[in-house]
Amino acid sequence: MTSDFDLGVEGGLLVTSRGRRRANIYVRDGTIAAITNERQPAREVVSAVDLLVMPGMVDAHVHLMDPGAPEREDFPTGTAAAARAGVTSIVEHSHITPVRTDDRLKEKIDYVGKRARIDYALAAHAWPGDVEAAVEVWRAGAAFVKAFTCRTHGIPAHDAAELHRLFAGLEEVDGVCLVHCEDESLTAEAERVLHLAGRSDGAIVFEWRNRDAELLATSTTALMAQRTGARVVIAHASNPEIAAIAHQHRSAGARLWVETCPQYFMLFEHEAIDWGALRKFTPPARARTDADLAQMWRCLAEGQFDIVSSDHAPSTIEQKQESIWEAHFGLPGLDTTICVLLDAAHRGLISYERVAEVYSERPGEALRFVPQQRPTRAGIGRRPGPGGSPGPLDRRRRGHHLQGGLVSVFGSRDARSRGRHVLERQPGGLGRAGGRRAGRRQVPAGCRSLAAPWQVMERAGKPIGELEKLNGVVLIMEGDSVTFQHAAGMAERSSVMRCTQDTRFQLASVSKQFTAAAILMLVERGVLSVAIRSIAGSRAVHQPGER
Template structure:
C-alpha cells in the first residue's frame, strides 16, 4: 500500500511531503501529488521521524516468555516508535550455536518490527555454525563468559574478537571489570533491609572504575585484532571518554541518562541493573556527552523481569529494567523542553545506529530508504505509567515522568500501530537476511 504524509515536519525543521510505496520511501519534497491509490495522512506540521533502531534488547525468548515474548516486546517497541530491534544472546539456551540461532529466528517471526539477532560467546559457543547464519553482531560479549561471569578472561575474549574481525562482524562489549568490584558494599545491608535496600549500594559494589578499566582493555584487544568494537550501555563519562579515545563507538541507556542515585531509594530493587545507576553529577556529565555528540547512540538494554521477581533482596534480585517503549518518548520530551535538538534525537536513535551497524537503508528519511516512519505531535506529552505500556513485565522505572509518544508507527511501509491500537499482523523481518 502507498501512503502520503502531507505537510510533515522533519527533525531539521523542514516541512515536507513524504510518500511511500512498496515498503520504500519514494518521494521527499515540498509538494508531492498524491496517487489515487495513496492513503493520505495529513501530518499538519507534526513531527515525522525515521523509526528508531534499538540496538540492545532482551526479548527473553526462548526460555523466559513470562517476562517477554517476541510479540509483546515488538509491540512495545512499535508503540514507542522503535521499528528495528537487536536481540542479545543471553536467552535459554544462549544464542551461541547455529542451532540456537535457528530456534530464536523461528520465534522472531512473531515480531511486529524488524530485527537482528546477535550471537554470544561462552564455553559452549560454536563459531563455525554461528557465523554461517545471518548474524547481526557478537552481542554484549563480556571479557569473560557471556552467561554472566565477569572476570577478565582475555584469552576467550581475544579469540572471539579475532573471529569477529575475520568475519567483518561488530563486537558489542559489556565492559565491567569484576576484579574491581567492592564486596564491602554488602555490609550496608547487614541490618536486613532486603528489598528496601537502596539501589545505590549496587553502584558501590560495581563502581565506575570497573567500567572505564574494562573499556580500555576491550578497545586495546579490539585494536590489536583490527576489530570493530562497540561498547554497550556506558554508564559513566569516564567510560564514554575511554571508548572515544580508543576509537570505539558507544551507547548510553535511558535509565543511565535519566535516573541516578537520587532515584535509588524510591526504586529499591527495581533500580538494580548492570552497570548500575550512578551519582547525579555523573548522570549530568553523561547527558552532556549525549548532547554534545560524544555518545554515538542511545539503546535501551530492555531487560524485563516481572515485578514479583524484582521484589526481593537487593543482592538476589535479577538485574535489568524495561525501556524499549519509553526511549524515544523520553528523548522527545526533552527535545520539546529545548534540552536537546530534534536532530540529535533523530541521530542517536536512528541515523547513527544505522551507520554504526551498517544498515544503509534505515535511519534516514531519504528516497530509496525503508519506509520505517514515526509520526508524533511534540505538543502532546503525557505521563508514563507502567500499566499503559505493552511489555509483559507491566512496570517501568520511569513511572510518573513525561513522554511524547507516537500516534503512528510504520514498518516497511505498513502501519503497525496507530492511535493507541496495533494494526494487522506481524511484519518484522531479519535485517541481515
C-alpha cells in the same frame, strides 16, 4: 509513476541527523519512493501537518526473554510496545536462552518469526574459548556477538586474552562485537566483601557493580579493539569517563562505538538505597547531582555517545520484590526511551536531529543495516529496498532501513514499517499494533519509577517538558503508593537552582491558617488562653464579639 503511490505522509516536518525541512513523503511497495515539496496522488494520505516525521527508531539492545521467561516479556508484547513508541526495528538477544551456534540462531528465527510485529534482528552470545562458534554465528547472520567481561546473568566472562582472541576472529569476517564492560576481579572482590559484611541493602548495587570496574573493563576492551581492528560497541556506558576512554582509543584508530541508555540521564545512584531492586540494573546509575545529569546530556548533544538503546529487560513486580541479591538486573525501556529523548529535545538539551541520529541512524550504521555512505535528500535515501511484511533484518538486505518506508509520525503516533501500519492511535485509548491491542499482559516492574511519569503525561496529551512552565513539585498518590512525582522548574531563578523533591516552599498566606489552628489548639489545652492577644496582635485575632 504519478498515480500509483500507496501512501503519502504530507505536510510534516522531516527530521534527520542532517536537518529538518517541510516535505511530503510517498511510499510505493513498502519503500519510500519520493520526497517532494509538491503533493502527489496517493491511495492513502496521512496528514502530518504540525507533526515531526522521523525515521523509524532502531533499538539495538533489547531483551525480550522469549523463549525462556515470557512472564517477563515476550515478542508479541515487546514488539507491540516498540511499535507504540515509534521503534520500527529492534535487535534482540536474551541471556536466558543464549544463542551460541548458527543452528540455534536459525531455530530462534523460526520461533520468533510469527511473533514479531516489527522488523527485528537477533544477536548471539560469545563464549570464552569458543571463537569459532562466535565467527560461525556471525556468518549465519547474527546482528552482533555479545561478550561479557564479568560473569553476569549466568554468562561467563572474557578476560583480556580471550577478548583479544574473540576480536581477532571477528575482525577476519568484519564482525561486530557488543561488549558488556565490568571487570570480573573488581566486581567479584566487592561482592565477596559485601557478603562478608552481611549486607543486603540497596546500596550494594553500586558498591558491587562499581565505577572502577566499568572503567577498567572499558579500557581493556577499547585497547583490544584498537590492537585487533575489530568493530566493537561499548555497551550501556553509564558516565562520561567511558566516552572519554573510547574517544582516546578511537583517535588511535580503534573502530569503536559507545552506546548509552536513558537511565543514566534520568536516575541517581543513591536511588538504589530507597528503591532497592527497582534500581538494580548494571552498570548502575552513576549520577549524584543534577550537574552530573546535565553533563550526560551535554555529552550526548556533543557527540561523545554514539548510540542510545533501551537495554530493555523487564521483570515482574514480584521478581523485583525478591532480595536485592536475587532479583534480576534490568529495567523496561523499549516504550519510554523515545519519550525521554523527545522530552530532552523539547527542553533544548539535545536537538531533534540528534534524536534521529542516536536512536535510528547510528545504530543502523554501526550494525551495518544502512549503507556506510550517508543517505541523500534530507537524509532519507531513495534507492528501492525490499518490501513485504515485518521480518528479520539481515545484513545481506542492508539498506532497507531508511529506504524501506519506516516512518514514525510523532503526535499522531502513527508508526509504519514498509508503508504498513505497525501502530494506529485509537482515540482515547492505547495504540493498536499490528492489528492487535498493544497492551502488556502486566505492568513491568520499574514502570512506576522510570516509565510511569512519561506515560502519565502522554495520556494527559502533553510532553513532560510542558511541566517546565510550572515551578513546583507534583505528587500523586493512590492509597499509600506514589503513582507519580515530578519536580519542575526553578526553585531560585537568580542562582539557577532547580526544584527537587526536597525543595521547601514558602506557603505565603496559606501558613496563617496553620498558625491560627495551632494557636487555637493551644487555647483548647489552656496553654494560651490569656496570652492570645499579646502574641498574635489585636488586628490578627479577635475575640468573639470584638470589632
